[in-house]
Amino acid sequence: MKRSQFVRMAAAGLAGLLLVTGCSGNSGGGDGAVTLKINFWGDFGLDELKGRYEAANPHVRISLNTGEYNAQHEDLQKKLIAGSGAPDIAAIDEGFIIQFRGQADQFVNLLDKGAGQYQQRYLPWKWQQSLSADGASQIGLGTDIGGLAMCYRSDLFAEAGLPTERDRVSALWPTWDAFIATGQTYTGKTGRKFIDAGTNIFNPVLGQQPVGFYDQGETLRMEGGPKVAFDVAAKAIGAGLSADLAAFSPEWNAGFVKGDFAVLACPAWMQGHIQNTAPDTSGKWDIAAIPGGGGNWGGSFLTIPKQGRNIDEAYKFLEWLVQPEQQIEIFKKVGNLPSQPALYDDPAIRDFTNPFFGNAPVGQIFSGTAENLTPQYLGRRNGPTRVAVENVLNRLASGDLKGKAADAWTEAVKEAQKAAQA
Amino acid sequence: MTTQPHGWRNRLLRFDLRYTPYLLIAPFFLLFAVFGIFPIVFNGVVALRHWRLDDPTLTGWAGWANFERLLADDAFWNALLNTFGIFLLSTVPQLTLALIVAGLLNRKLRAQTWFRVGVLLPYVTPLTASTLIFAVVFARDTGVANWVLSLLGTAEPIDWRAAKWSSWIAIATMVNWKWIGYNALLYLAAMQSIPRDVYEAAAVDGAGPWRQLWRITVPMIRPVVIFTVILSTIGGLQLFTEPMLFQQNAAAATGGANREWQTIALLIYQVGWKDLNLGYAAAMSWALFLIIVVVAVLNAVVTNRLGGGRR
Numbered sequence: 001m002k003r004s005q006f007v008r009m010a011a012a013g014l015a016g017l018l019l020v021t022g023c024s025g026n027s028g029g030g031d032g033a034v035t036l037k038i039n040f041w042g043d044f045g046l047d048e049l050k051g052r053y054e055a056a057n058p059h060v061r062i063s064l065n066t067g068e069y070n071a072q073h074e075d076l077q078k079k080l081i082a083g084s085g086a087p088d089i090a091a092i093d094e095g096f097i098i099q100f101r102g103q104a105d106q107f108v109n110l111l112d113k114g115a116g117q118y119q120q121r122y123l124p125w126k127w128q129q130s131l132s133a134d135g136a137s138q139i140g141l142g143t144d145i146g147g148l149a150m151c152y153r154s155d156l157f158a159e160a161g162l163p164t165e166r167d168r169v170s171a172l173w174p175t176w177d178a179f180i181a182t183g184q185t186y187t188g189k190t191g192r193k194f195i196d197a198g199t200n201i202f203n204p205v206l207g208q209q210p211v212g213f214y215d216q217g218e219t220l221r222m223e224g225g226p227k228v229a230f231d232v233a234a235k236a237i238g239a240g241l242s243a244d245l246a247a248f249s250p251e252w253n254a255g256f257v258k259g260d261f262a263v264l265a266c267p268a269w270m271q272g273h274i275q276n277t278a279p280d281t282s283g284k285w286d287i288a289a290i291p292g293g294g295g296n297w298g299g300s301f302l303t304i305p306k307q308g309r310n311i312d313e314a315y316k317f318l319e320w321l322v323q324p325e326q327q328i329e330i331f332k333k334v335g336n337l338p339s340q341p342a343l344y345d346d347p348a349i350r351d352f353t354n355p356f357f358g359n360a361p362v363g364q365i366f367s368g369t370a371e372n373l374t375p376q377y378l379g380r381r382n383g384p385t386r387v388a389v390e391n392v393l394n395r396l397a398s399g400d401l402k403g404k405a406a407d408a409w410t411e412a413v414k415e416a417q418k419a420a421q422a
Numbered sequence: 423m424t425t426q427p428h429g430w431r432n433r434l435l436r437f438d439l440r441y442t443p444y445l446l447i448a449p450f451f452l453l454f455a456v457f458g459i460f461p462i463v464f465n466g467v468v469a470l471r472h473w474r475l476d477d478p479t480l481t482g483w484a485g486w487a488n489f490e491r492l493l494a495d496d497a498f499w500n501a502l503l504n505t506f507g508i509f510l511l512s513t514v515p516q517l518t519l520a521l522i523v524a525g526l527l528n529r530k531l532r533a534q535t536w537f538r539v540g541v542l543l544p545y546v547t548p549l550t551a552s553t554l555i556f557a558v559v560f561a562r563d564t565g566v567a568n569w570v571l572s573l574l575g576t577a578e579p580i581d582w583r584a585a586k587w588s589s590w591i592a593i594a595t596m597v598n599w600k601w602i603g604y605n606a607l608l609y610l611a612a613m614q615s616i617p618r619d620v621y622e623a624a625a626v627d628g629a630g631p632w633r634q635l636w637r638i639t640v641p642m643i644r645p646v647v648i649f650t651v652i653l654s655t656i657g658g659l660q661l662f663t664e665p666m667l668f669q670q671n672a673a674a675a676t677g678g679a680n681r682e683w684q685t686i687a688l689l690i691y692q693v694g695w696k697d698l699n700l701g702y703a704a705a706m707s708w709a710l711f712l713i714i715v716v717v718a719v720l721n722a723v724v725t726n727r728l729g730g731g732r733r
Binding site (some may be wrong): 070071074077078245246248364384387391394395 | 475
């Protein structure tokens with residue numbers, strides 16, 4: 001509840017004045033220096049690269065602005081509409097890239113800047129994802145992709161009398177049914193929950209399907225991939241395996257520290273999140289194969305909005321960032337797997353093991369799943385549709401649909417259709 | 423030489439008397455026009471147009487299409503129900519408790535100033551900070567609220583986010599906590615102007631403190647009561663931050679897995695910035711604006727009657 005309209009308006013007026021006066025001092029240090037503003041979420045592994053680039057290019061300052069995943073995308077969309085305020089470089093996730101490539105005229109066409117020479121390096125589907133529908137405009141260069149694996153707590157597995165060695169763990173669950181059976185063993189022995197949330201089973205299983213929510217014609221296809229993924233998630237919830245922690249909520253993060261769950265579907269970028277969230281669990285995690293084979297979950301692009309003031313410098317930095325040395329360093333630092341397959345054969349990635357994850361050969365694991373994965377078309381309404389179905393799964397776990405899997409599916413179809421039309 | 427400065431001063435004085443007040447209040451009205459009137463009018467224009475952020479080609483006049491869609495949208499009616507539910511659960515106890523607190527503060531107390539400043543503390547706390555704390559208090563597994571209830575002997579911990587009634591209570595509690603002290607101070611200020619001898623006369627006639635509060639204090643501070651009712655109405659119907667941050671995945675803005683506590687303001691945000699349908703969101707904003715006007719007027723009339731007013 002807000003009371004004093006006057007105070008709010010005065011504050012808004014004051015803020016406006018500050019903006020006006022602030023702008024003049026913003027465009028550099030006066031000695032020809034440029035400041036490149038980069039907006040992203042989570043950890044793109046840029047903290048150290050920033051220093052190196054600045055040292056090699058003394059006239060450039062790099063300003064890193066990390067924020068919340070959805071908020072950053074919404075902010076970019078607002079700035080595009082407003083016509084000003086967008087950063088020099090904006091990160092966009094695969095879940096949002098379709099929405100933005102529909103507005104290709106708002107972004108610098110990287111093909112004009114000569115980015116075409118890099119096309120051969122990229123996974124073809126990754127290159128396509130950020131290419132405008134007519135193929136004339138490339139709005140972004142791919143950073144990482146989210147080849148799937150399964151992270152697990154080897155210490156908790158040992159307590160439950162399960163194998164802890166990663167190959168034997170992978171052998172426990174060739175299929176999702178076997179995975180759920182393993183979870184029942186774990187929960188039966190320890191009385192603790194096995195997975196963090198039903199939604200974090202739904203998403204990787206959906207990522208393994210050839211067709212997701214939407215086909216290429218933007219038609220909602222609930223009976224295909226979504227049905228398969230929903231059934232697996234509903235079964236896991238029904239078996240009592242889920243701790244019902246909403247992904248990326250504070251309680252979910254606390255769950256990493258407290259060991260509220262023993263496994264977590266792990267796209268490559270999740271490694272960075274676990275390391276940052278629960279540094280004390282170092283050495284307790286390990287990484288096994290995911291049931292059902294390869295699949296993709298997440299992965300981003302770096303774009304240059306046209307309204308930026310330092311387009312040429314931004315492109316120079318972007319070009320530097322996608323070179324192998326930098327891509328490999330980011331992988332080592334935060335686990336984001338490059339979207340350039342040639343790098344997977346590079347010893348620096350192939351032989352890399354992550355001490356945080358019990359020296360798991362993460363280079364081999366993730367590049368292996370990346371090469372096996374089936375790229376999936378993500379429709380324009382993919383994001384809201386996913387939220388709608390996730391909500392139904394949450395209601396199945398706790399709420400008005402509790403224990404009613406059949407009703408839940410009917411409801412999921414209904415909600416997805418609504419989200420498709422919004 | 424003598425007349426001219428005199429005439430000049432005269433004119434200046436007249437100007438000062440006549441126009442300076444306007445000059446002095448002008449900044450408010452200018453800012454109000456820019457940040458108050460203009461958005462409302464512009465919103466009305468947008469409400470009559472197609473405007474989708476993810477589809478720039480879809481433009482042009484939509485006529486009443488957005489409003490027609492609104493009438494058939496169960497998400498909107500659900501949000502309206504939630505908004506009024508939370509509004510009633512917050513405003514009524516809030517103003518009642520504020521009156522009682524003010525009544526207590528109006529008596530002779532030790533460390534009076536300490537208590538008076540104390541009730542204002544929740545109001546000074548940043549909304550997001552207090553809401554995040556309350557989200558923890560109402561957590562399912564480790565929350566203080568469930569712990570207290572378990573001391574009182576409830577069998578099972580309540581999943582506060584799983585049902586309408588429990589989530590409404592949780593959110594109304596946040597709102598009440600923040601605004602009771604603020605309203606109490608407004609009431610207290612008004613109460614200070616009531617002459618003491620009225621109470622003394624009432625006490626001689628045998629009226630207890632409770633009766634004095636309802637029969638003397640409330641009628642005598644009626645204008646302030648109406649003022650707080652209108653402000654609470656506006657604020658309560660625009661409720662946004664608390665329901666938004668109560669959700670575990672705040673960015674989803676659905677107000678719970680089944681929209682259990684999605685208020686209209688939250689729905690507008692979802693439609694505008696999640697579904698990227700600005701035209702439809704603008705139509706909802708206008709609908710909310712009209713609802714607030716109607717309810718605020720209604721409330722003022724009712725409060726006026728209850729408080730013993732004759733107009």
